[in-house]
Amino acid sequence: MEDALEIVEQTHSGMVRAHNEDSIATDAACGLVVLADGMGGYNAGEVASGIAVSVMVTEVADPLKQSSPIQRDEASGEELAVVLLNNSIQRANASIYQAARGQAQYSGMGTTVVAALFYDNRVAVGHVGDSRLYRLRGETLELMTRDHSLLQEQIDSGVISLEQARHSQNRNLVTRAVGIDAEVMPEIHVHNVQPGDIYLLCSDGLNDMVEDDDIQSVVYAMQGNLALAAEQLIQTANDNGGRDNVSVILVKVKQTFAQPRSYLARLLNWLRK
Amino acid sequence: MTAKLILSLDGALIQECLLSKERTTIGRKAHNDIVIDNLAVSSEHAAVVTISHDSFLEDLNSTNGLTVNGVSVRKHFLQNNDVIEIGKYQLKYLNDQISQTSAADFEKTMIMRAPVAPVQPPADKPGDTGVFDTAHLQADKPAATSSAEMKRMPPPAPPVARAAIQILNGPNAGRELELVKGLTTLGKPGVQVVVLTRRPHGYFITHVEGANFPSVNGRIMDNKPLQLNDHDLIELAGVKMEFYLKG
Numbered sequence A: 001m002e003d004a005l006e007i008v009e010q011t012h013s014g015m016v017r018a019h020n021e022d023s024i025a026t027d028a029a030c031g032l033v034v035l036a037d038g039m040g041g042y043n044a045g046e047v048a049s050g051i052a053v054s055v056m057v058t059e060v061a062d063p064l065k066q067s068s069p070i071q072r073d074e075a076s077g078e079e080l081a082v083v084l085l086n087n088s089i090q091r092a093n094a095s096i097y098q099a100a101r102g103q104a105q106y107s108g109m110g111t112t113v114v115a116a117l118f119y120d121n122r123v124a125v126g127h128v129g130d131s132r133l134y135r136l137r138g139e140t141l142e143l144m145t146r147d148h149s150l151l152q153e154q155i156d157s158g159v160i161s162l163e164q165a166r167h168s169q170n171r172n173l174v175t176r177a178v179g180i181d182a183e184v185m186p187e188i189h190v191h192n193v194q195p196g197d198i199y200l201l202c203s204d205g206l207n208d209m210v211e212d213d214d215i216q217s218v219v220y221a222m223q224g225n226l227a228l229a230a231e232q233l234i235q236t237a238n239d240n241g242g243r244d245n246v247s248v249i250l251v252k253v254k255q256t257f258a259q260p261r262s263y264l265a266r267l268l269n270w271l272r273k
Numbered sequence B: 001m002t003a004k005l006i007l008s009l010d011g012a013l014i015q016e017c018l019l020s021k022e023r024t025t026i027g028r029k030a031h032n033d034i035v036i037d038n039l040a041v042s043s044e045h046a047a048v049v050t051i052s053h054d055s056f057l058e059d060l061n062s063t064n065g066l067t068v069n070g071v072s073v074r075k076h077f078l079q080n081n082d083v084i085e086i087g088k089y090q091l092k093y094l095n096d097q098i099s100q101t102s103a104a105d106f107e108k109t110m111i112m113r114a115p116v117a118p119v120q121p122p123a124d125k126p127g128d129t130g131v132f133d134t135a136h137l138q139a140d141k142p143a144a145t146s147s148a149e150m151k152r153m154p155p156p157a158p159p160v161a162r163a164a165i166q167i168l169n170g171p172n173a174g175r176e177l178e179l180v181k182g183l184t185t186l187g188k189p190g191v192q193v194v195v196l197t198r199r200p201h202g203y204f205i206t207h208v209e210g211a212n213f214p215s216v217n218g219r220i221m222d223n224k225p226l227q228l229n230d231h232d233l234i235e236l237a238g239v240k241m242e243f244y245l246k247g
Helices: A044-066 A080-102 A150-156 A212-221 A226-239 A263-272
Strands: A005-012 A022-027 A032-039 A110-119 A122-128 A132-137 A140-143 A187-192 A198-202 A246-253 B004-009 B012-018 B023-027 B046-051 B054-059 B075-077 B083-086 B089-094 B162-167 B176-178 B183-188 B192-199 B202-209 B232-236 B239-246
Touching: A005 A022, A005 A226, A022 A044, A022 A246, A032 A044, A032 A198, A032 A246, A044 A080, A044 A110, A080 A110, A080 A122, A080 A187, A110 A132, A110 A198, A110 A246, A122 A132, A132 A212, A140 A212, A198 A212, A198 A226, A212 A226, A212 B183, A226 A246, A226 B192, A226 B202
Parallel strands: none
Antiparallel strands: A005 A246, A022 A032, A032 A110, A110 A122, A122 A187, A132 A140, A132 A198, A198 A246, B004 B012, B004 B089, B023 B046, B046 B054, B054 B075, B083 B089, B162 B176, B162 B239, B183 B192, B192 B202, B232 B239
C-alpha cells in the first residue's frame, strides 16, 4: 500500500483554544487513516480522541497482517475491511465509555471519528459525528460523509436551507459520538477509488472556517505538493479566525492497488456468483 | 440569554415575550402565547419554533399573511433584529446571545443528549446506512437546550487592500488579473504551479510544484512563501508580471 498512497497529516490547536483535542493517526502499510475530534472538559477531549485513534489503528492493522481485507466474514457476509472498520469503532466506543465511567474527570467524554481504509481499489469510509471526508476527483470536490449533527438533521428535514445553515448557531451539536453511550452506530460506506483521487479527512475546525469552494481551490491547486496543501488549509482556517482545533489528513492515490487474488479464491468467488 | 419577541403598534410597546417554549403561537384567540386582538389577525396566525438557539417563524395558513423585514414569507429562519409584521402590528425578534457568550465557549463540539437515546438496534449489516432519528426534534422534548453551546460565524475578514498582477511581456502583455480569491493559481496542476494567496496581513507567493521556481525582483524563490510588496516584479518561466495594490 505504501507505493499506492501518499499520505500527509497535520493538526493545529487553532487561534482560540489552548488545547488540541483532535487526534490523528495513519498506518500507511495497511492503508488506514483515522481522525478524531474529542469533546469533554479539562483534557478529557484529548483523552477520548487519543483512545479512539490508537484503538482503531490497532484493531484494524493487526488482523490485516494475517488476513486479506477482501475475505468475506462468514457471519455478516461483509468484507473483512468493512467488518474491521465497524468493529474498531465499537471497540473504541467501549474503551472510551469504560474509561469515562471509571474516572470522574473523564465523565461524559466522547469523540467524533472519521476513518478511511484503502484496499483493493476501493476505500471503506466509517464515521460518527461531524468530522468529514471529502474527495477531489478531477476538479470536483465532493463531501462523501454526512454529518451526524443537529444542523444536518434540520437540513434533511427541510426545516432550514443550506444557505440558512451557514448562519445557524447550532452547528456544533452532534447527534452521534463515540464513547458517550454503551453502544454506537457507525456509518460505513465503500467507494471505488481512481488513481489521481485525493481524499481529505478533516475536523469541523476546517469546514466551519473555510467554505467548501475554498477548500476545493486549495486542494486542487496544490495537489502536486500535499504537505503544502495541508499547511495551506490549516493556515486558511486560522486566517479566518481559527476558532477551533483544525486537523487534516490528505491521501493521494498514486496508482491502482488491486488486492492480489489466488487462483482458488477467484474460483470460489466465481462459484459464489 | 433567551431570545424574545417584542410586540408593538405604531412604535408603542405592547408586550415582550420570551421564546422559552419550543413552540410559541401568535393569534387573535386567547389561547395563543401572544394574543393580538385585531380582526386582521387570524385566530391562529403564526408560530415560532425555537430549537436551541435558533428560531423559525411559520405562517399557520393565516388569512392575511405576514411579512419579515417587508418581505412576505411563509417560513423564515429568524435572525437577530428581524421585524415581523402582522397587520399593523410589529414583532421584533431579538436574539442577543452573541454578545453575551464568552470567547471560551466557542466552537466546543457537544453531543446532543436526546431523551430518545440515539442507540438503535445495530443495523443488519455494517454497510447499511444508519437511520436518522429525528424524534428529539419534535415538540415537548427539551432536546438540546441544556447542553447547547453556541458558536459564532467567523468575523468578516479584516479588509486587505485589493491587488492585481499585470502581465508585462509575451502574447498576453497588458492583461491584468485581479486577485479576488483567497488563492489564485498560476500554471497547471500536475505540471507547474505557483499560487498567490491573500492573507489578513497581505499577499504571498508560493511555489507549489514544477521545475521552474519563480523569481521576485530578480531573486529566485525557494520553497517558502514570500510576502509581496507593491510593484514587485515576478518572473515565471519567462513571463514577467508586476504585482501591485489597487487603491
